[in-house]
Structures are given as structure tokens and as C-alpha cells.
Amino acid sequence: xxxxxxxxxxxxxxxxxxxxxxxxxxxxxxxxxxxxxxxxxxxxxxxxxxxxxxxxxxxxxxxxxxxxxxxxxxxxxxxxxxxxxxxxxxxxxxxxxxxxxxxxxxxxxxxxxxxxxxxxxxxxxxxxxxxxxxxxxxxxxxxxxxxxxxxxxxxxxxxxxxxxxxxxxxxxxxxxxxxxxxxxxxxxxxxxxxxxxxxxxxxxxxxxxxxxxxxxxxxxxxxxxxxxxxxxxxxxxxxxxxxxxxxxxxxxxxxxxxxxxxxxxxxxxxxxxxxxxxxxxxxxxxxxxxxxxxxxxxxxxxxxxxxxxxxxxxxxxxxxxxxxxxxxxxxxxxxxxxxxxxxxxxxxxxxxxxxxxxxxxxxxxxxxxxxxxxxxxxxxxxxxxxxxxxxxxxxxxxxxxxxxxxxxxxxxxxxxxxxxxxxxxxxxxxxxxxxxxxxxxxxxxxxxxx
Amino acid sequence: xxxxxxxxxxxxxxxxxxxxxxxxxxxxxxxxxxxxxxxxxxxxxxxxxxxxxxxxxxxxxxxxxxxxxxxxxxxxxxxxxxxxxxxxxxxxxxxxxxxxxxxxxxxxxxxxxxxxxxxxxxxxxxxxxxxxxxxxxxxxxxxxxxxxxxxxxxxxxxxxxxxxxxxxxxxxxxxxxxxxxxxxxxxxxxxxxxxxxxxxxxxxxxxxxxxxxxxxxxxxxxxxxxxxxxxxxxxxxxxxxxxxxxxxxxxxxxxxxxxxxxxxxxxxxxxxxxxxxxxxxxxxxxxxxxxxxxxxxxxxxxxxx
Numbered sequence: 153x154x155x156x157x158x159x160x161x162x163x164x165x166x167x168x169x170x171x172x173x174x175x176x177x178x179x180x181x182x183x184x185x186x187x188x189x190x191x192x193x194x195x196x197x198x199x200x201x202x203x204x205x206x207x208x209x210x211x212x213x214x215x216x217x218x219x220x221x222x223x224x225x226x227x228x229x230x231x232x233x234x235x236x237x238x239x240x241x242x243x244x245x246x247x248x249x250x251x252x253x254x255x256x257x258x259x260x261x262x263x264x265x266x267x268x269x270x271x272x273x274x275x276x277x278x279x280x281x282x283x284x285x286x287x288x289x290x291x292x293x294x295x296x297x298x299x300x301x302x303x304x305x306x307x308x309x310x311x312x313x314x315x316x317x318x319x320x321x322x323x324x325x326x327x328x329x330x331x332x333x334x335x336x337x338x339x340x341x342x343x344x345x346x347x348x349x350x351x352x353x354x355x356x357x358x359x360x361x362x363x364x365x366x367x368x369x370x371x372x373x374x375x376x377x378x379x380x381x382x383x384x385x386x387x388x389x390x391x392x393x394x395x396x397x398x399x400x401x402x403x404x405x406x407x408x409x410x411x412x413x414x415x416x417x418x419x420x421x422x423x424x425x426x427x428x429x430x431x432x433x434x435x436x437x438x439x440x441x442x443x444x445x446x447x448x449x450x451x452x453x454x455x456x457x458x459x460x461x462x463x464x465x466x467x468x469x470x471x472x473x474x475x476x477x478x479x480x481x482x483x484x485x486x487x488x489x490x491x492x493x494x495x496x497x498x499x500x501x502x503x504x505x506x507x508x509x510x511x512x513x514x515x516x517x518x519x520x521x522x523x524x525x526x527x528x529x530x531x532x533x534x535x536x537x538x539x540x541x542x543x544x545x546x547x548x549x550x551x552x553x554x555x556x557x558x559x560x561x562x563x564x565x566x567x568x569x570x571x572x573x574x575x576x577x578x579x580x581x582x583x584x585x586x587x588x589x590x591x592x593x594x595x596x597x598x599x600x601x602x
Numbered sequence: 603x604x605x606x607x608x609x610x611x612x613x614x615x616x617x618x619x620x621x622x623x624x625x626x627x628x629x630x631x632x633x634x635x636x637x638x639x640x641x642x643x644x645x646x647x648x649x650x651x652x653x654x655x656x657x658x659x660x661x662x663x664x665x666x667x668x669x670x671x672x673x674x675x676x677x678x679x680x681x682x683x684x685x686x687x688x689x690x691x692x693x694x695x696x697x698x699x700x701x702x703x704x705x706x707x708x709x710x711x712x713x714x715x716x717x718x719x720x721x722x723x724x725x726x727x728x729x730x731x732x733x734x735x736x737x738x739x740x741x742x743x744x745x746x747x748x749x750x751x752x753x754x755x756x757x758x759x760x761x762x763x764x765x766x767x768x769x770x771x772x773x774x775x776x777x778x779x780x781x782x783x784x785x786x787x788x789x790x791x792x793x794x795x796x797x798x799x800x801x802x803x804x805x806x807x808x809x810x811x812x813x814x815x816x817x818x819x820x821x822x823x824x825x826x827x828x829x830x831x832x833x834x835x836x837x838x839x840x841x842x843x844x845x846x847x848x849x850x851x852x853x854x855x856x857x858x859x860x861x862x863x864x865x866x867x868x869x870x871x872x873x874x875x876x877x878x879x880x881x882x883x884x885x886x887x888x889x890x891x892x893x894x895x896x897x898x899x900x901x902x903x904x905x906x907x
Contacts, residue, residue: 240663263664356855
């Protein structure tokens with residue numbers, strides 16, 4: 153009997169070993185230390201540079217205060233997870249952190265973020281922030297919880313050389329989805345080795361699939377994902393099915409990359425690093441931050457990108473108003489709800505986002521400036537040849553619904569695109585699957601058929 | 603003479619076994635405490651969390667509420683669960699119980715008959731995969747099976763087709779990778795066990811005219827069945843828990859075609875921030891581990907008789 157008990161104990165232990173892979177971070181309890189958590193990757197070090205310089209500036213101005221920089225090396229998804237885990241416990245929660253705009257509302261709901269309104273009142277720089285961008289930091293209660301670092305838009309990036317070689321006249325300005333297909337087929341016919349027009353699909357590229365592909369289609373049909381007024385998710389729209397059908401056409405006719413390539417989470421690195429620079433891809437839908445990869449010091453330096461590449465707005469389905477579609481996201485800085493010295497933490501945030509640091513960051517990461525004094529700076533406007541083009545798209549841009557359910561809905565959309573491009577489901581079936589999935593996520597009451 | 607001595611000693615004798623037994627447990631105490639804190643604790647926490655709507659973000663992160671069996675009801679209705687269960691069983695059955703176990707046994711038997719140099723080279727090659735940290739092994743396997751990877755380069759050299767392994771045959775790829783990584787463990791267990799089979803028994807069988815396969819089936823295997831049961835238990839539990847390998851190679855895709863239970867639990871808990879639901883999946887995994895484990899423990903007890 154006892155032996156059996158030991159056996160079972162050891163089994164529980166073995167099973168538990170499998171499931172406990174995370175270790176708690178060391179708590180930090182010094183009074184005058186500010187802990188800053190942010191993302192840093194091989195291809196994204198601009199933020200690290202920003203905080204290094206802000207740290208120097210801040211420590212010189214505040215004797216006795218140490219700024220502890222704790223970069224997390226991870227992709228967007230994993231960074232969000234690690235940050236949320238750190239925020240769960242007061243002993244690991246950072247004082248200042250880098251926060252994705254679409255997580256602001258749900259993290260406010262979770263009680264992770266400090267309300268900044270009292271501090272913003274005394275900060276004269278706040279007036280130089282763009283009003284539209286300020287909205288990104290709002291919680292459901294109307295208070296401001298985060299300050300934006302920059303924003304972005306999405307557009308079609310095309311290789312002029314590939315287009316010219318196929319006899320497509322540049323600058324290229326597609327008006328409808330059909331224009332895209334026509335051009336892509338023309339390129340395919342003239343050189344079958346080239347990927348004419350790529351759009352991401354599937355779960356591997358995560359938010360990239362929806363932000364840089366599906367939503368450009370969906371919001372160009374006149375449909376939408378979420379009815380913000382009624383606070384309901386839109387189901388059963390023709391636009392949703394049409395968008396899936398467009399992706400299916402792209403992939404079935406081999407106008408985009410192969411489904412196998414699309415489902416590799418590293419596909420975007422090949423797009424930026426190999427296919428576009430080497431003239432093996434005609435065009436892709438990507439963010440305004442694209443030049444940051446190619447400019448001097450970027451991960452895939454390509455000195456000629458300014459001449460070889462062109463940028464144009466993604467068209468609406470049939471050319472209907474407003475004639476273009478873009479999606480915007482962007483990141484913010486926020487303060488932990490449990491920070492010991494909110495005044496000091498806010499001072500650091502203000503230092504990090506002053507005109508000089510914002511300017512340097514916006515240029516280095518090819519972000520669209522949210523400070524008017526940065527946007528007006530000649531250095532910013534000359535940072536890359538495309539600043540003007542992509543900034544213009546703010547006029548036709550859309551934002552993701554920033555609800556706590558959103559990550560799941562987004563995953564359901566990604567799953568629908570994956571099912572369609574792999575041929576597992578037809579666009580109609582995948583759209584029906586999506587509707588079922590959304591209903592089970594948010595409940596029937598929070599959906600609306602359109 | 604004997605009686606008084608015994609009488610004098612009796613009180614000491616009566617007390618000492620108890621004392622000794624308790625004193626003997628002292629050195630294990632720290633280990634038991636560590637197990638309780640770091641292993642049993644999290645398991646109990648996971649069971650508890652699976653009855654709540656705890657989340658990484660949103661309102662439920664601030665004040666998780668008790669939801670009873672709601673997570674389990676959702677899990678039973680989830681179309682991914684049957685698929686995930688099936689994939690987990692295929693993965694464990696194919697790569698651990700069949701793959702690692704049989705291959706490990708075969709290598710161990712062959713190594714006894716091989717030249718010393720051959721045995722050393724084979725042993726090193728097999729153990730090398732085991733020595734690699736899991737993440738390194740996972741990247742190596744990814745590089746091997748990926749579209750432009752080593753395997754396809756070799757196949758191209760031979761003029762054969764180059765399928766996209768991680769996309770077209772994700773389960774095959776991760777199972778082969780797990781066999782490659784884990785066979786060393788079974789091999790080591792079986793080598794030790796085979797060394798314990800007395801030479802006289804084998805010799806006696808030889809004298810009685812038993813052939814190679816007969817000696818294996820009737821002498822060797824029955825004599826090492828304790829080790830077989832132990833090995834099966836350990837590799838089953840290990841393989842049930844394999845996460846890094848799959849996550850790096852396929853991340854559960856394409857279209858959930860390699861989403862085993864640990865991958866599903868991770869996705870739910872961390873990607874979607876639904877800790878309650880994720881821990882419900884993990885609890886199911888623990889239960890499956892317990893069932894497997896209990897079966898093997900029974901097997902072990904029978905083999906000891």
C-alpha cells in the first residue's frame with residue numbers, strides 16, 4: 153500500500169515536472185530603482201537605444217536613482233505573454249513598460265496600468281501629441297493609461313524592377329482587387345519564378361496575418377470585424393467570405409508564396425531579407441516600418457531600396473470610397489499600477505518620450521511620428537523616401553478592436569485563412585467555422601449578423 | 603545468562619527501531635519538501651485554477667472567479683480536443699513506446715555483439731542527441747527537416763522528391779525528431795539491464811539448443827522486464843510532456859495537425875491568456891500521465907513477484 157502511494161507520488165511529481173517550466177523572476181524592492189521592461193530583438197534594437205539614452209539622461213538629472221533596463225528578447229506574441237506574467241505579481245511588475253496599443257484596454261481592465269491623467273496635466277509636452285494618437289492610450293473609463301511612442305500604417309510595397317520587367321508601368325496604383333490580380337497574373341506569365349503578390353495567411357505569422365493582409369481586404373469591402381458602436385462582433389458578412397476567397401485565389405494560382413512557406417513563422421524574414429531585395433517577389437503588403445529593415449543599420453541593409461521599391465495604398469474591393477485601406481497599430485509606454493513612486497516613474501516616461509528621444513526612435517524604427525514637433529522635423533521627413541506616402545495613409549486607416557477577447561478572435565480569423573489557403577475548407581465553410589468560433593468565444597449576445 | 607541480557611536490552615530495542623526509522627527519513631526531508639513546494643504545489647494550483655476563469659489580462663485577471671466545471675464542459679465540446687488527444691497518443695505510442703523503446707533495445711543488444719570501436723562510435727552518436735539541451739536539439743531538428751534543410755538536400759542529391767516535411771508530414775517529422783533525441787535514454791537503461799543478465803543462464807539456454815531469437819524472447823526479455831516497465835514509464839511520461847521540440851518545429855501546425863496536449867495547453871493559457879482553460883487541458887494531461895504511470899507501476903509490481 154505504502155509503496156503504491158510512493159509510486160503515485162512520484163508520478164504526480166513526474167507529471168508536474170512536465171508542466172512547471174517557468175521560474176519566477178527575482179523580486180526587486182529597492183526604493184530608488186526604476187525597472188523598465190521592453191522588447192528587443194536582433195531586428196529591433198531601436199527601443200533599446202532609446203532607453204539607453206533616456207537612462208543616461210535621467211540618471212544624470214536624478215542623483216541616486218538607478219534605471220534598471222530589462223529587455224525581453226522575444227517576438228511580439230511571446231513578449232506580450234512574458235510581460236503579462238510579470239505584471240500579474242507585484243513583486244515582478246515593472247515600473248515602466250512597452251505596451252502594445254491593442255492590449256491597453258484589456259490590461260487596464262486587469263488593473264495592470266496606472267492612470268496617468270494627474271501626471272499628464274502637468275506635462276507640457278502632452279499638447280504636442282496628435283489627438284488621434286492620444287486615443288490609443290484610453291481605457292474604457294475615458295482616462296489615459298498609456299503614452300504612444302509612434303504609430304504605423306500598412307501599404308503595398310512593390311519592387312519597381314520586377315514590375316517593369318513584366319511590362320507593368322510604374323508608379324503602380326491599383327484601384328480594385330481585380331487590378332491586383334490582373335497585375336499579379338501578368339507578372340506570373342512573364343516570369344513564373346517570381347512570386348508576384350504576397351499576402352500573409354495562416355497562424356504562423358500571427359497578428360501579421362490579420363494586420364498586413366486580411367483586414368486590408370475586409371475593411372475594403374465595407375464590412376468590419378467589430379461594431380464598436382453596438383459593441384458586437386460582426387458575423388456572416390459577405391465581405392468576410394469575399395476576403396477569404398481573394399486569398400484563396402492568390403494562393404491557388406500561386407500568385408503568393410506556397411502555403412508551406414506561408415505557414416513558416418519566419419516567412420517575413422525571407423520577404424524582407426531575400427525575396428524583395430533579390431527581385432524574386434513583385435509585391436507584398438507590409439507596415440510603414442518596412443524601411444527600418446533596409447536602411448543603414450537595419451537587419452537586411454539594402455542601399456538601393458529607395459529607388460527600387462515603390463509604395464501604394466491597398467485598394468478597396470471595387471474601388472469604392474475612400475479608395476484605400478490601411479491598418480494601424482503602434483506601441484506605447486505605460487506605468488505599472490503598483491509602482492512605488494509614480495511621480496518618478498512618470499518623469500522617466502517623459503524623458504524617454506521627449507522630442508529628442510522620440511525623434512531618434514521614430515527615425516530608427518521607421519515609425520510614424522505621433523508628436524507634432526517630431527512630424528514637422530526636417531530630419532524625420534527625410535529619414536526615408538517613403539515617410540510622406542505612408543503618413544498619408546493615416547487618413548484611411550483602421551484600428552483593431554481593443555477588447556480582451558480580441559486575441560482569440562484574431563486567432564479564429566488566422567485559422568480561417570489557414571484553412572482556406574491549405575484547401576482544407578472553402579471560403580464559405582471557413583467563414584461559417586469562424587462564425588461558430590466567435591459565438592463560442594463571446595456568446596451569441598455579443599454578435600451581430602450583417 | 604541470556605535472559606537478563608535480553609531483559610536489559612529490551613527497552614532500548616523497543617525504542618530504537620522507531621527512532622531509527624524516523625531518523626532515516628531525515629536526509630530525504632529536504633527533497634520531499636522541495637517536491638512538495640515545486641511539484642505538488644503547482645499541480646494542486648493547476649487543478650484549482652482549472653475551476654476558475656483566471657486570465658492573463660482583462661477583467662478576469664484582476665478578480666478570477668470560481669466557475670466550477672465550465673472549463674471542462676468547454677473542453678469536452680472543443681473540436682480540437684479529440685484531435686489533440688489522438689495526436690498525443692500517436693506521438694507517445696509512435697515515438698516513445700515503439701520508436702525510442704524498440705530502437706534503444708535493439709541498439710543495446712547489437713552493441714553487446716559489436717566491436718568495441720563500433721560500439722563506442724554508435725554510443726557517442728546516440729548519446730550526443732540526449733546531451734543537447736532541448737532547445738538546441740529542437741533547432742537542429744528544425745534545420746534538418748525544414749524546406750531547404752539537410753534531409754531535403756540529401757534527398758535532392760539522391761535525385762528523390764523533396765517533400766515539405768514540417769508542412770506535409772508534421773507528425774512524422776516531430777516523431778522522428780523525438781526518437782532521435784530520446785533513444786539514448788532507453789539504450790542506456792537497456793545496456794545496464796542486459797549487463798545484469800547472468801551469463802550462465804544464457805549459456806544454459808544455448809546448451810539446450812535455443813536460437814538467438816528464442817534466447818531473446820524466452821530468456822533475456824523476461825529477465826529484464828522490470829527494466830522494460832521502468833523504461834516505458836519514464837519515456838512515456840517524458841514524451842507526454844514534450845513541448846519545446848514541437849513548438850520550435852511546427853508550433854502545433856499546420857492547421858493543428860501537430861497540436862498535442864502540451865501545445866494546446868500552452869496556446870490556451872499563454873497565447874490566448876486563458877489560464878483557467880489552459881490549466882484544464884494541463885489537468886487532463888496530468889490525469890493521462892497518472893493512468894499510464896499507474897499501469898506501469900502495476901506492471902512493475904507484478905514483475906517483481
